Amino acid sequence: MTTIAVAEGDGIGREVIPAAVAILSTINPDWEWVPVEVGYARWQRTGSALTSGDLAMMKEADAVLFGAITTPPEGEYPSVILQIRKALDLYANLRPVRASGVDLVTVRENTEGLYSGIEWEEEDRACTVRVVSKKGTRRIATRASILARERNGHLTIGHKANVLRSDRLFLSLCTAVAEEYNVPHAARLIDALCLDVLLHPEAYDVIVTTNLFGDILSDVTGYLAGGLGMLPSANLGDRHALFEPVHGSAPDIAGTGRANPIAAILSGAMMLDHLGYPEEADLIEAAIQSVLLAGIRTPDLGGDTDTETFTRAVCRVLQSS
Ligand code: NAD
Numbered sequence: 001m002t003t004i005a006v007a008e009g010d011g012i013g014r015e016v017i018p019a020a021v022a023i024l025s026t027i028n029p030d031w032e033w034v035p036v037e038v039g040y041a042r043w044q045r046t047g048s049a050l051t052s053g054d055l056a057m058m059k060e061a062d063a064v065l066f067g068a069i070t071t072p073p074e075g076e077y078p079s080v081i082l083q084i085r086k087a088l089d090l091y092a093n094l095r096p097v098r099a100s101g102v103d104l105v106t107v108r109e110n111t112e113g114l115y116s117g118i119e120w121e122e123e124d125r126a127c128t129v130r131v132v133s134k135k136g137t138r139r140i141a142t143r144a145s146i147l148a149r150e151r152n153g154h155l156t157i158g159h160k161a162n163v164l165r166s167d168r169l170f171l172s173l174c175t176a177v178a179e180e181y182n183v184p185h186a187a188r189l190i191d192a193l194c195l196d197v198l199l200h201p202e203a204y205d206v207i208v209t210t211n212l213f214g215d216i217l218s219d220v221t222g223y224l225a226g227g228l229g230m231l232p233s234a235n236l237g238d239r240h241a242l243f244e245p246v247h248g249s250a251p252d253i254a255g256t257g258r259a260n261p262i263a264a265i266l267s268g269a270m271m272l273d274h275l276g277y278p279e280e281a282d283l284i285e286a287a288i289q290s291v292l293l294a295g296i297r298t299p300d301l302g303g304d305t306d307t308e309t310f311t312r313a314v315c316r317v318l319q320s321s
Contacts, residue, residue, distance in 0.1 A: 003031070005065070007038045019264060019310075020267065039070065049069070086111060089240070092139075099226070105147065107143060137169065145181035157187045159187060226301060229300045230263055231266075243268065260301065265311075269285055294313075
């Protein structure tokens with residue numbers, strides 16, 4: 001039996017992940033869902049946001065469905081999602097954006113760069129080390145090149161090699177790997193890329209870049225899909241996989257029923273695809289489109305439908321298809 005570890009987390013994670021589970025249960029009712037409580041609320045209750053037992057449950061599962069975690073205002077614990085990505089070695093963060101005339105994927109290196117965790121404070125400054133390793137770059141470049149080849153597409157390498165020595169290594173290795181895989185490729189400075197992808201999104205297919213640049217670029221490309229509530233993502237390693245909406249816990253709307261569950265539901269669809277159910281994943285995407293076309297939308301998309309009503313509408317379309 002397929003086992004999915006479900007970590008709803010905090011805030012709207014507790015609203016959009018149950019929505020995704022409801023949709024996935026309509027398609028694959030025999031999956032086993034294993035709840036894993038992680039995050040700020042858990043930390044407030046028990047003094048621990050994530051334990052080695054939680055990580056073991058995630059490692060044992062076939063995949064993890066993750067909501068979002070609130071960063072404590074006091075800065076008391078290290079980022080839960082960063083710890084999970086590291087422990088499960090989820091080195092590739094795929095952030096697709098699909099909209100009219102747009103079909104692109106940001107492939108973000110997920111374990112090093114400016115998020116390597118090597119940082120310290122001195123009396124008059126704070127320092128964060130940006131690590132770009134040959135191993136880390138080769139494996140993310142390989143993932144991105146294979147994806148571009150599968151899509152019959154092309155690869156854009158987002159970098160800042162004109163300024164950063166670490167990106168000279170990233171650019172030269174990504175170029176070499178793209179050539180090895182015979183994938184058409186081009187290099188773009190990341191700042192120019194952030195503007196050009198908005199002006200000419202149809203010119204992009206797979207974009208590979210380092211950790212922080214990918215984090216920012218994927219929020220920029222999110223504009224093309226209608227905002228944070230629309231953006232799913234996959235975190236992939238060689239042995240484990242975790243799927244999560246790009247957005248955070250949105251404390252400003254948590255508990256109001258205003259959360260858009262599409263990002264979480266599409267993350268579930270990416271999980272289906274990853275586990276070998278591509279047709280079912282397509283059915284979910286089509287069901288969401290048909291509900292949106294019927295004018296049923298959450299407030300972030302200009303509608304007045306709440307999270308549960310939207311989810312029920314998608315379920316109904318799936319049940320009738
Ligand atoms: P956020 O993504 O939570 O919210 C940004 C804005 O977008 C808010 O106005 C919010 O209401 C809106 N929004 C986000 N998702 C939405 C949805 N599904 N439907 C409708 N509107 C939505 O980012 P933030 O406000 O910068 O962060 C809030 C908390 O989430 C912080 O504690 C932050 O650290 C955390 N965070 C966690 C993750 C994660 O766990 N992966 C990622 C990002 C932020």
